[in-house]
Amino acid sequence: MSKTVKKIKAFTLQEMLVVLLITALVVGMAFSVLRLVQVQMHGITSNYEKNTEQRLLYQRLWMDFNAHDRIWYQNRDRALLLVNEINEINYRFHEDMVIRELDTFYVEVFELNPYFGTVSIDKGEIDAIDLFIGKENQTRLFMYKRNAATSYINR
Known part of the structure; x- marks a missing residue:
């Protein structure tokens, strides 16, 4: 008998x-x-997210600048006060954020220059603000408003 091997x-x-x-x-x-x-x-x-925060801050500042007649800046507190007949709004500029009333914009404010006319001022009424946001890639936000005659008379 021979066995056959079956290969698998x-x-x-x-x-x-x-x-x-x-x-x-x-x-x-x-x-x-x-x-x-x-x-x-x-x-x-x-x-x-960084660009969105910058755009939201720009839009909010632009709307507030155009909705308010008088704007004051205080360099000691880095505070901005916008006033019209109906309400007033406060902004506080910190190194790593901007606070507007109850809103917080997480942007790094590198430099802030307020102006009245063409003169840079430290405190008092202003009609323009120049913000440099970000440390490495700076973005410039420039806001201005047209002055009413009372702004020039009250100076």
């Missing part, structure tokens, strides 16, 4: 190790690419 088709150990090695390389590269994409997305999100 299978992969060899070397073939399996090659497949595992290639799979590990592909998965490692995929995780590396995923990490790079996450870092890029974080940078884009951070930049978008």
